[in-house]
Amino acid sequence: MKVILDLCVVPIGAGVSLSSYVAACEKVLTAAGLKTALHANGTNIEGEWDQVFAAIRRCHEVVHEMGAPRIFTTIKMGTRTDRPQTMEDKTRSVQAKLGGS
Numbered sequence: 001m002k003v004i005l006d007l008c009v010v011p012i013g014a015g016v017s018l019s020s021y022v023a024a025c026e027k028v029l030t031a032a033g034l035k036t037a038l039h040a041n042g043t044n045i046e047g048e049w050d051q052v053f054a055a056i057r058r059c060h061e062v063v064h065e066m067g068a069p070r071i072f073t074t075i076k077m078g079t080r081t082d083r084p085q086t087m088e089d090k091t092r093s094v095q096a097k098l099g100g101s
Helices: 019-031 049-065 087-097
Strands: 002-012 035-039 042-048 070-078
Touching: 002 019, 002 049, 019 035, 019 042, 019 049, 042 049, 049 070
Parallel strands: none
Antiparallel strands: 002 042, 002 070, 035 042
């Protein structure tokens, strides 16, 4: 099953700057072959359910290996069975309703 997911992994007890942890997770997601879109408060991910969740697990493992004793993660996700849909499809639909391209 395909999933489009918004992921935000927050290391706790790891200091104020989190960009190195974000970069490490981005590398994990890329290595997993997932389609991603980094944004200011997380990463959108598109892919097969099992592949996406295996990568999220690996993100947790990597962040812990980097020294974060605790991690708080938020996930928002959606699935469809009526037709295929991409991240671009979703944003294009809204842009069209706004009068954009």
